[in-house]
Each structure stands twice: as structure tokens, then as C-alpha cells.
Amino acid sequence: MSEGKIIKALSGFYYVLEGENIIRCRGRGVFRKKNVTPLVGDYVVFQSENETEGYIMEIKPRKNELIRPPIANIDQAILVFSAARPDFSPLLLDRFLSVIEANDITPVICITKMDLLSEEEKKKIGWYIDGYQSIGYEVFQLSTKTGDGLKQLFPFIDGKISVLAGQSGVGKSSLLNSLHPQLDIKTADISDHLGRGKHTTRHVELLQIGGGLVADTPGFSSLEFPEMEAEDLPFTFPEIEQYGENCKFRGCLHINEPGCAVKQAVESGEIRQYRYDHYQDFYQEIKNRKPRY
Incomplete structure (x- = not known):
């Protein structure tokens, strides 16, 4: 029996890193x-049939996991928004932040394609950036074309396992290519007809970037x-906490209760109105969610 970390999942196979070797494994039927x-990200016990193939026998306890993207044992989430x-x-972005916070994963915000904005548009984005920074989030303004901010x-990547997550077409794969040009990950333009990105990443995989591991993930919009x-x-x-x-x-x-300090902070401008509006939206969504049996 040997132990390693799953660094890629593709077509029913799990690629397990043990030292410098990668063993292609299948999961046991018991799973x-x-x-x-x-x-991806799981620490596993596996049994090798030969030097390159084997079966996963046991999954070690996870410190955290995400459903979308499906990945475990993450130190931080690099949330990429264009x-x-x-x-x-x-x-x-607030949906991403809420889910990431709920899983005790540190979020880092990256706003890409800043080179596409006019000065007036940069001021508008800057207002949001100031708000997130005042909450305590790290925010990076990036351009993979000019290299600004990279x-x-x-x-923030060194020594950590990070997941790169965000909507399709925001430039996640372009960002990885800029951080590690030898990766040469496939990218695609935005669909003018649909107004959103084309999915260029089809699976989750941990990639060596600098002194850390970063997971590129399929894009999604919800x-x-x-x-x-x-x-x-x-x-x-x-800020609500x-x-x-x-x-x-x-x-x-912080919805209808009397003497609510959060609502007072919203009224005084100490909590931004849009953040509280999103909080209310998510609250209603959770309350209206159909129970699972």
C-alpha cells in the first residue's frame, strides 16, 4: 500500500502523485x-498493480471540500472575475465569497482584463475594490495582456494549495498561462452571441505554479x-458578522429583528447596501430551498 495526493480526475481515472511519480488509478467499487x-486534492491510500496503474483503497479525512468545483483540502480560493x-x-462574486467562507477557505479576489476599461469604468470598479479591501479581502487588479499585477x-500562491474559480470566460486559463507560460493551457474567446465564455477547461487538475499547487477548474455561472x-x-x-x-x-x-446593529450599519453606510441586499437574497434562497431527504 502507498499514499499520495490526487492531482487530476479525468474520464473515470484518478492521477495520484506519489513523490515524483504519477500513478493512474481507478476507485474501488466500495466508494x-x-x-x-x-x-482532486484528496490524500489517498492506493494499491499499485504496476509502476503506472493501481486502485484507490482509502480516502483520508478531508479538511474541506467544494462541490462546484469538485475539489478537497484547499488552503485558498483565487476567485477570478473579469x-x-x-x-x-x-x-x-458575493455568492462565491459566501460559499468559500462557509468552507473555511481563504478567498483571494483577482479582477482580470483591467486593460479593457476606460478611466471612468476603472473608477466604478475601483469603488467595489475599495469596499472589498475594507472588509479585509486581498484584491488584485490584473491584465494578462500587459502583465500588470501578476x-x-x-x-500568495507559494506553499499553498489554491483553487482557481470563476465564471466562464473571465480569463482563468489565460491567467495560469501568464503565471506559468510552459503550461500552454487552451483558451477561447468570449461568445459574442451568448455574451459569456466558452468552457475551455474540461476537468479539475492541480498544476505546479511557482512554489505552490493551483487547480484550474471548469467555469460555471452559478x-x-x-x-x-x-x-x-x-x-x-x-462585516455582517x-x-x-x-x-x-x-x-x-439581521432581517426583521428589532435593535439590529447590522441594519443600523447599513443605514449609516458602514456596511454597503449592495452587500446587505445580496445577504438578504441569499437568506431567502436558503429559506425557500426544498429540503433534501
Whole structure:
């Protein structure tokens, strides 16, 4: 028996890194019976049939996992959003942030394609950037065409396992190519007809970037809250959690409760209105979610 880390999942095979060797493995049938799927990032025990092939026998306990993208044991999530083509979406970014926070993963925000903006458009994006930075998030403004901002990102990658996530067409693969040109990952232009990106990444894979591992993932345009309860939501908005400590009632959900310090902070401008609006939207979505049996 040997141990290693799954660095790629493709067509029913799991590619396990052991030292400098990569062994292509299949999962045992017992995983299907238990409705457990090995994920990229999993630490596993495997049995080799030869030097290149084997079977995964055991999945070690995970410190965290994501459903979309399907990946485990992540230190941080690099959330890639474009300034244009497709347009910057604070609503989608806040969904990503909420789900990432709920999984105790550190988020890092990267806004790409800044070179496509006019000065006036940069001011508008800058207003959002200032807001996220005031909450405590690291935000990078990048351009893979000019190279602006790329060097500042490397220290945040070194020594960590990161997942690169974001909507299709925002430039995730272009960003990876800029950070590590030898990768030569396929990229595609935005569809003018659909107004969104074409999916160029078809599977999840951990790639060596600088001194860390980074997962490129298939793009997607929505995130659900399958595991989160309404009571958990305030803890996924750092500023709401902070001001919520001063609420009149313990367990305040900051919706209709009297003496709510969060609503007062929204009214005074200490919490941005759009962030609170998104919080309310997510709260209603969770409350209206059909129970799973």
C-alpha cells in the first residue's frame, strides 16, 4: 500500500502523485456503494498493480471540500472575475465569497482584463475594490495582456494549495498561462452571441505554479447553497458578522429583528447596501430551498 495526493480526475481515472511519480488509478467499487467520490486534492491510500496503474483503497479525512468545483483540502480560493467581457458581477462574486467562507477557505479576489476599461469604468470598479479591501479581502487588479499585477500574486500562491474559480470566460486559463507560460493551457474567446465564455477547461487538475499547487477548474455561472443553513449565513459575510456582535438579540439573523446593529450599519453606510441586499437574497434562497431527504 502507498499514499499520495490526487492531482487530476479525468474520464473515470484518478492521477495520484506519489513523490515524483504519477500513478493512474481507478476507485474501488466500495466508494460507489457508499456514494463517495474521490476528489482532486484528496490524500489517498492506493494499491499499485504496476509502476503506472493501481486502485484507490482509502480516502483520508478531508479538511474541506467544494462541490462546484469538485475539489478537497484547499488552503485558498483565487476567485477570478473579469472587469469586462463578461461584465464584472458583484452578485456572483458575493455568492462565491459566501460559499468559500462557509468552507473555511481563504478567498483571494483577482479582477482580470483591467486593460479593457476606460478611466471612468476603472473608477466604478475601483469603488467595489475599495469596499472589498475594507472588509479585509486581498484584491488584485490584473491584465494578462500587459502583465500588470501578476508579480504581486506569486507570494500568495507559494506553499499553498489554491483553487482557481470563476465564471466562464473571465480569463482563468489565460491567467495560469501568464503565471506559468510552459503550461500552454487552451483558451477561447468570449461568445459574442451568448455574451459569456466558452468552457475551455474540461476537468479539475492541480498544476505546479511557482512554489505552490493551483487547480484550474471548469467555469460555471452559478453557485447553490446546498449545505448551508440560514443561521450560518451571517458568518460568511465578515462585516455582517462583525457588526452582528452588537445586535440586541443573540442569534439575530439581521432581517426583521428589532435593535439590529447590522441594519443600523447599513443605514449609516458602514456596511454597503449592495452587500446587505445580496445577504438578504441569499437568506431567502436558503429559506425557500426544498429540503433534501
